[in-house]
Each structure stands twice: as structure tokens, then as C-alpha cells.
Amino acid sequence: MFKRLPGDEARNLVTTTPDTAVVFRPAVIQTPAILTLIIFAWRLLAGLIRLLWRHPVAMLATLTPVVLTLLYGWQTALLLTAPAPAGLAAWALTHWTSFVRLIGWRLLAWWRLVWVYRRHWQPVMIVSGLGRHLWGRDYLPRLGKVTCTPWADLVAVRMLKGQSVKDWADRLDHLAQGFGSASCRVALSRGGRLTLTFPRHDPLAERIPALPVPDSPTAGPVEIGKQEDGRPWLLKVHGTHVLVAGATGAGKGSIIWSAIRGLLPAVRAGLVEIWALDPKLMELSYGRALFGDRYAATPEDCADLLDQAVSVMQKRAARFAGIQRSHTPTVDDPFVLVVVDEVAFLTAYQSDRELRRRISAALATLTTQGRAVGVGVLAALQDPRKEVMNIRNLFPDKIALRLDESEQVDMVLGDGARDRGALADHISPVPGLGAGVGYVRLEASPDPIRVRATYVSDTDIRAMADAFAAGEDV
Numbered sequence: 001m002f003k004r005l006p007g008d009e010a011r012n013l014v015t016t017t018p019d020t021a022v023v024f025r026p027a028v029i030q031t032p033a034i035l036t037l038i039i040f041a042w043r044l045l046a047g048l049i050r051l052l053w054r055h056p057v058a059m060l061a062t063l064t065p066v067v068l069t070l071l072y073g074w075q076t077a078l079l080l081t082a083p084a085p086a087g088l089a090a091w092a093l094t095h096w097t098s099f100v101r102l103i104g105w106r107l108l109a110w111w112r113l114v115w116v117y118r119r120h121w122q123p124v125m126i127v128s129g130l131g132r133h134l135w136g137r138d139y140l141p142r143l144g145k146v147t148c149t150p151w152a153d154l155v156a157v158r159m160l161k162g163q164s165v166k167d168w169a170d171r172l173d174h175l176a177q178g179f180g181s182a183s184c185r186v187a188l189s190r191g192g193r194l195t196l197t198f199p200r201h202d203p204l205a206e207r208i209p210a211l212p213v214p215d216s217p218t219a220g221p222v223e224i225g226k227q228e229d230g231r232p233w234l235l236k237v238h239g240t241h242v243l244v245a246g247a248t249g250a251g252k253g254s255i256i257w258s259a260i261r262g263l264l265p266a267v268r269a270g271l272v273e274i275w276a277l278d279p280k281l282m283e284l285s286y287g288r289a290l291f292g293d294r295y296a297a298t299p300e301d302c303a304d305l306l307d308q309a310v311s312v313m314q315k316r317a318a319r320f321a322g323i324q325r326s327h328t329p330t331v332d333d334p335f336v337l338v339v340v341d342e343v344a345f346l347t348a349y350q351s352d353r354e355l356r357r358r359i360s361a362a363l364a365t366l367t368t369q370g371r372a373v374g375v376g377v378l379a380a381l382q383d384p385r386k387e388v389m390n391i392r393n394l395f396p397d398k399i400a401l402r403l404d405e406s407e408q409v410d411m412v413l414g415d416g417a418r419d420r421g422a423l424a425d426h427i428s429p430v431p432g433l434g435a436g437v438g439y440v441r442l443e444a445s446p447d448p449i450r451v452r453a454t455y456v457s458d459t460d461i462r463a464m465a466d467a468f469a470a471g472e473d474v
């Protein structure tokens with residue numbers, strides 16, 4: 001879109017004699033008044049047609065009463081038009097959900113388009129460097145349709161020719177700040193067109209208490225928290241392996257315990273077994289009763305437990321060979337979830353080379369061959385560097401909680417995740433605000449999803465373990 005701005009050429013004038021004033025005498029072309037009037041009239045008409053074309057409903061709602069008043073007087077106009085707002089009000093009062101779905105979000109989208117995005121578009125584009133001001137004209141990306149969902153605005157944009165998605169991904173902060181949102185995401189919708197997502201409020205701002213233990217046994221996906229759009233966050237544990245990375249205090253424990261809580265009925269029904277490796281002797285020891293003798297804390301015990309898991313896996317693989325290609329949890333062949341808290345203690349920080357080799361080999365074997373035969377790994381880790389965790393790519397599903405450095409985001413979630421909006425290094429270190437908040441990139445989707453895990457407190461864990469040991473419902 002080009003817009004002519006006056007006076008721009010004067011900026012480029014240079015004088016070599018500083019004490020002489022520059023005299024700027026633009027060439028004056030006499031235009032007949034009628035020509036100017038025709039041009040103005042044409043612009044007015046084109047503007048009206050464009051307005052009608054872009055906002056037919058709003059224009060109809062505004063123009064109808066005006067036309068009726070002019071034709072039949074205000075009393076008749078009032079009589080004829082009043083039923084429409086009265087009907088809408090009655091609809092809103094009687095069936096709010098359908099009113100919001102069919103009318104409310106559209107009205108809000110129109111308002112947000114006019115008041116937020118169109119009003120600030122030109123300055124935000126120029127200041128962020130996504131638009132150009134060349135030869136006195138603004139060359140701006142085209143603002144398209146705005147759609148409102150319950151939690152965010154989705155803004156369609158046509159990029160300038162020659163722009164890339166990365167140009168936009170590099171300016172997410174500018175866009176979020178420019179349009180008054182807490183964050184911004186960018187996704188390519190089709191060639192040259194983008195969808196920007198601006199959350200209007202954050203459903204993850206508050207701590208989410210532990211969910212009730214499910215009624216029926218299931219090996220997953222288990223509900224362990226909320227997604228950014230307010231929908232439940234379901235974590236798949238059966239048929240995959242999950243790596244959770246986060247700095248100290250990021251809330252890795254809440255993901256582990258939320259998953260265990262969701263699996264508890266299946267554990268009781270014998271469809272799932274949880275094998276716990278707790279080298280820090282902290283996180284999992286609270287719920288020891290849930291793991292029976294499948295609990296290890298010393299590196300030697302951890303290596304033995306992992307070897308046992310490998311042996312279960314290999315025996316199953318031998319039995320399943322040529323008969324079945326995937327695993328369904330049964331009492332005879334339960335899903336085995338190997339939970340490892342701070343896996344680097346067992347691999348990178350382990351001083352005994354032989355133990356380190358055994359543990360790394362067992363973990364690599366489980367993560368490469370376990371998922372088809374019902375053996376999964378859920379591992380937590382503080383430092384995602386390759387030297388610390390060289391098998392992180394063997395985990396199909398990864399969760400990045402708060403991380404210390406921006407480069408660590410792509411190490412966990414894969415290349416380009418941070419550019420796509422996974423700002424795990426910006427998550428608040430204040431536990432109430434940021435603990436348990438993270439980004440997930442699932443095997444099936446390249447776009448990271450912002451999530452928050454429920455907080456399963458020590459009291460919840462003890463209650464779970466005590467009730468489990470006593471064979472009662474939690």
C-alpha cells in the first residue's frame with residue numbers, strides 16, 4: 001500500500017553555504033478546480049464502496065435507520081428497526097453461548113480490527129521494521145481479517161513481497177508490545193500469508209491445583225494441565241517417550257506427578273506399572289508406596305532397574321515378533337513407564353564410567369525400541385546440552401519449561417522452535433507465575449504449544465501414596 005506524504009523531498013535538500021537559507025520553490029502546476037473536485041468525489045465514492053465491501057453488516061446496521069428516517073420519519077424508522085436490537089438482546093439473555101459464538105466474537109473481532117490493529121498498524125509496522133518508508137511512501141504488509149477466539153485474536157496478514165516468516169518471527173516482541181498483548185505467535189497459513197496470534201488474556205497465569213484422580217483406568221493420554229487456549233493439556237505417555245527439560249525450580253516435578261496421578265487408576269487396575277529412578281533422592285521418594293519394589297535411588301540400583309526394563313522389553317519384543325506390531329496394555333503385559341528424575345545424574349555426572357555406560361546404553365535401548373512393546377520413558381533434565389544428554393533426540397515428545405538461555409530452547413524442542421514462539425527463556429522465575437509453565441512440541445506438529453501443568457503438592461502426593469497403599473480411592 002502506498003501513501004503519499006507531503007514535504008518529504010525538502011528533507012533531502014543540501015546547502016554548501018551554511019549562512020544562506022535554502023529557498024525551496026516547488027514547481028506549481030495550476031489544476032482546474034473541477035478536476036480537484038472530481039478526484040475528491042472519486043476518492044470518497046471508492047472509500048464508501050470499500051467500506052461497504054469490507055463491513056457489509058456494520059454498514060447495513062448503520063445506514064438502514066438513517067435511510068428509513070429520511071424516507072418515513074423517525075417514528076416509523078424506530079418502529080421498524082427496534083425489533084432487531086431487542087431480538088439480539090433477548091437472544092443474548094436467553095442463550096448466551098450461541099449468541100457469543102455467532103455474533104459476539106464477530107463483533108469483538110470487528111472492534112479489535114478497527115480499534116487495535118488498523119489504528120496501530122502503520123506505526124507498529126514502520127517502527128518494527130516490517131514496513132518501509134521509501135520515497136515519501138509507506139510500503140506496508142497488508143492487514144487482513146481478524147478472528148476472535150475465547151482467548152486470542154487471530155490476525156491474517158499478507159507479507160510484503162520479499163519478506164520471510166523469519167523476518168516476522170524475529171519481531172514477535174515488537175508486535176506483542178505494539179498491539180498491547182502479552183505475547184505473539186506467527187504461523188505461515190499459505191504462500192505469503194501469515195496468521196499472527198495475540199492472546200487477549202492468559203489462562204495459565206494462575207497456579208492450577210491438582211486434578212481429581214480419573215474415575216476410569218487409562219494408559220493415556222492423561223490430562224495433566226491446561227493449554228494456552230484454555231483447553232485441557234493431554235499428555236501421551238503410552239506409545240512415545242517424553243523428555244522434560246527445565247532449570248531448577250521450573251516445575252519438572254509437577255509434570256511427573258501430574259502424569260502419575262492421571263495414571264493411578266490404571267496402576268491400580270494392573271494395566272500400568274511405574275518404575276521410578278530417583279537419583280536425587282528427592283522428587284519421587286514422596287510417593288515410594290506407588291512404585292513398590294520398582295524404585296531405585298543409588299546409581300547401581302538405577303542401572304539394575306533399567307536393565308530389568310530392557311529385559312522386559314526384549315522378552316516382549318521376542319513374543320510379539322510376527323504377531324503384533326503395537327502394544328495394548330493388559331494385566332499380563334502392562335504398560336511400563338520408566339520415570340527418571342534428573343537423568344543427567346545417571347549419565348553425564350556419573351563418575352563411574354562403567355555404570356555410566358550401562359545406564360546410557362539401557363536408556364538408548366529403551367528409547368529406540370520400547371514404545372512399540374509398551375515400555376515408555378518419562379525423563380526430566382535440567383541442562384539440555386548434548387554433552388549432558390546425547391540421546392535427547394530419541395525422545396519423540398519434548399517439553400521445555402523455563403530455561404536459562406535462549407539457545408537451549410531449540411536444543412530441547414528442535415530447530416526453529418523459538419522462532420515459532422516457544423519463548424521458554426522468558427518464562428517467569430517466580431514460582432507462582434512461571435513454575436509448571438512450558439512449551440510442548442509434539443511429534444505430529446511443528447508448532448510449539450504453551451501449557452501449564454497442574455501443581456500436585458507434597459500433601460497431594462502423600463495422600464495418593466497412602467490411599468494407594470491402603471487400597472482406597474484417593
Ligand SMILES: Nc1ncnc2c1ncn2[C@@H]1O[C@H](COP(=O)(O)OP(=O)(O)OP(=O)(O)O)[C@@H](O)[C@H]1O
Pocket residue numbers: 207208246247248249250251252253254382431432435436437452453454455456
Ligand atoms: N505446576 C506448578 N504450578 C505452580 N507452581 C509450581 C508448579 N510446579 C512447581 N511449582 C512451584 O515451584 C517450586 C519448584 O518446583 P519443582 O521442585 O517441581 O521444580 P523442579 O523443576 O523439579 O526443580 P529441581 O530441578 O530443583 O528439582 C515448587 O516448590 C512449587 O512451589
